[in-house]
Amino acid sequence: MVQYQEQQYEGINYSREDLREGEFIRCTFERCTFTNGSLEEIMTSECRFIECDFQGALLNGSIHTESAFINCNFIEANLFVSKFSNCKMTGSDFSKAKIDGITLVQGDWSYTNLRQARLEKQDLRGVRFYEADLSDANLQKADLRDCDLTRAILAHAKLQGADLRGANMDGVDFKALVVKGARMDRDQALSFLRSYGAKVD
Structure with a gap:
């Protein structure tokens, strides 16, 4: 050794x-x-x-x-x-x-290239993915609580069943996500609705 x-x-x-x-x-x-x-x-x-x-x-x-x-x-x-x-x-x-x-x-893990990465069911709590490229990544049922996903590229990423509560998702394109069954907090849900043109009071 x-x-x-x-x-x-x-x-x-x-x-x-x-x-x-x-x-x-x-x-x-x-x-x-x-x-x-x-x-x-x-x-x-x-x-x-x-x-x-x-x-x-x-x-x-x-x-x-x-x-x-x-x-x-x-x-x-x-x-x-x-x-x-x-x-x-x-x-x-x-x-x-x-x-x-x-x-x-x-x-x-900021600015990393994780395109098509298989991270399903992973405990990723608190990881910093600032401006990381997670496009087409499999994040189904992953625990992403309190992650920094600021301006991360999540185009076509699979987030079904993922836990996003507390994650910073500023600048994320919600229209490019598949979030069926994902758990979100109030701020994320509002951002998601606004991305589709909803007016939230």
């Missing part, structure tokens, strides 16, 4: 290395490449990954605590049953990533 602790790396190619079950503690990786790498069940704690490439990487079963993945590429990565606790993921791209069974505990 490899262990990286309080080190800084820049421009390193790890794509051919076996990093399975590795531990990464308070390290910084900048513009490093992990494409198609073996990172199953790794653990990161208070690490920073800046503009790193994880395309096609195997990260299933990995656990990340208070780490940051800024503007990283996770296209087609395997994140099955991975866990991100209080992580900062701003600007990262998860196109075609396998995220079934993922666990998100709080954290900042």
